[in-house]
Amino acid sequence: MTDATAFADVLDAILFNADGLVPAIAQAEGGGEILMMAWMNRDSVIETLTTGRVCYWSRSRGGLWRKGETSGQVQRLKDFRVDCDGDTLLLIVEQDGVACHTGRRSCFYRAWRDGKLEIIQEVQTDPSELYGHHGHSHG
Amino acid sequence: MTDATAFADVLDAILFNADGLVPAIAQAEGGGEILMMAWMNRDSVIETLTTGRVCYWSRSRGGLWRKGETSGQVQRLKDFRVDCDGDTLLLIVEQDGVACHTGRRSCFYRAWRDGKLEIIQEVQTDPSELYGHHGHSHG
Numbered sequence: 574m575t576d577a578t579a580f581a582d583v584l585d586a587i588l589f590n591a592d593g594l595v596p597a598i599a600q601a602e603g604g605g606e607i608l609m610m611a612w613m614n615r616d617s618v619i620e621t622l623t624t625g626r627v628c629y630w631s632r633s634r635g636g637l638w639r640k641g642e643t644s645g646q647v648q649r650l651k652d653f654r655v656d657c658d659g660d661t662l663l664l665i666v667e668q669d670g671v672a673c674h675t676g677r678r679s680c681f682y683r684a685w686r687d688g689k690l691e692i693i694q695e696v697q698t699d700p701s702e703l704y705g706h707h708g709h710s711h712g
Numbered sequence: 713m714t715d716a717t718a719f720a721d722v723l724d725a726i727l728f729n730a731d732g733l734v735p736a737i738a739q740a741e742g743g744g745e746i747l748m749m750a751w752m753n754r755d756s757v758i759e760t761l762t763t764g765r766v767c768y769w770s771r772s773r774g775g776l777w778r779k780g781e782t783s784g785q786v787q788r789l790k791d792f793r794v795d796c797d798g799d800t801l802l803l804i805v806e807q808d809g810v811a812c813h814t815g816r817r818s819c820f821y822r823a824w825r826d827g828k829l830e831i832i833q834e835v836q837t838d839p840s841e842l843y844g845h846h847g848h849s850h851g
Contacts, residue, residue, distance in 0.1 A: 582828050596735055596800075598746060605744030607737060610800040622824065655829065656819040657812050661735075661749040663820040673796050680795040681802040685761065689721050690794065 580619055588659040589615065594630060597662040599672065602651045608672035609680040611638070613662060625650050627664055644703040646670055676700045719758055727798040728754065733769060736801040738811065741790045747811035748819040750777070752801060764789045766803055783842040785809055815839045 577584065589595050594612040601608055611629040613621070617637055620628040627648035631638035641647030652665035673680040675696060682694035716723065728734050733751040740747055750768040752760070756776055759767040766787035770777035780786030791804035812819040814835060821833035 579827065583824050586822065586829055596749065598737055598749065600744075600746060605739075607739060607746070607802055610735065610737065610795065653824040654820040654832075655822045655824075656749065657814055657816075657821070658819075661819075663746055675796055677796075680797075680800075681793040682796070683725065683794045685722050685792040685794075688718065690725055693793075 577615075577619055580622055583622070583653070583655065584615060584618065586655050586659050587618065587662070590660070594632070595660060595662055597629065597664055599627065599648060599664045599666050599668075602665050602667050606679055607681055608648075608666070608668055608678070611640075618662075621650055621664075622653060627666055641669060644674075646672060646703065648672070671698050671703075674700060674703070676703060716754075716758055719761055722761070722792070722794065723754060723757065725794050725798050726757065726801070729799070733771070734799060734801055736768065736803055738766065738787060738803045738805050738807070741804050741806050745818055746820055747787075747805070747807055747817070750779075757801075760789055760803075761792060766805055780808060783813075785811060785842065787811070810837050810842075813839060813842070815842060 587595055593614050596610055597613045598610050599608045600606065612632055614630040617628045617630045620637065627640045627650055629638040629640060647669040648666040650664060651667055654663040671678050673682065676698040677694045677696055679694060682692055683690050684693045726734055732753050735749055736752045737749050738747040739745065751771055753769040756767045756769045759776065766779045766789055768777040768779060786808040787805040789803060790806055793802040810817050812821065815837040816833045816835055818833060821831055822829050823832045
């Protein structure tokens with residue numbers, strides 16, 4: 574059993590929403606690229622701080638989402654930050670390979686340019702290499 | 713009247729939640745620091761893309777929140793990005809002064825270090841200089 578009392582200070586500072594969730598931004602250590610945004614619940618916060626590997630809450634699957642468990646796209650936690658009103662988290666991570674299920678480094682690969690949405694980042698890893706025939710476990 | 717049809721491409725790509733809102737991360741141009749996370753609705757997306765000045769939706773006030781209107785903490789839009797599943801936005805901005813209502817550059821000034829939440833960023837501007845006696849208009 575994880576000792577939640579060890580994390581009381583941080584858990585008390587987080588304002589989980591009505592669904593018990595808080596948005597968490599993942600930023601790459603060093604370069605500072607924003608990789609993705611996903612959601613965490615209380616258990617995923619505790620697991621992430623305990624193991625040092627980022628664990629989100631998958632809203633689509635309704636379960637803990639250990640990032641990279643299937644795909645190898647593991648995120649190692651380097652810093653865990655809470656914003657001023659406690660309703661958003663910022664995770665500084667070391668990302669193994671790409672973060673996005675499309676095989677791109679970042680999920681934010683579309684930008685509004687000259688009146689249309691353009692793709693500004695190329696696929697780095699074939700998604701079939703990440704998920705095989707199992708489909709992706711995006712949250 | 714703003715011509716929403718001009719933004720159909722980007723509006724169609726955004727998955728607004730049941731409240732008609734989408735989270736938007738603000739990242740500083742250049743250095744890449746994450747400044748804050750707030751929410752946008754359809755109107756604030758259109759206004760932001762039209763004016764080039766970031767306008768959020770204030771959930772607490774239930775109205776458009778033209779960042780910096782009262783405080784001078786204006787964010788000039790440099791790039792507007794949409795993530796893979798369209799449920800989060802990333803705004804690359806030029807931030808006038810500080811982003812946080814506490815007078816710190818970033819809202820993410822608390823970090824989990826050695827078993828406790830530590831303040832890792834100092835106040836740069838006295839909040840009373842930002843809001844005077846009016847209190848802050850945080851969303």
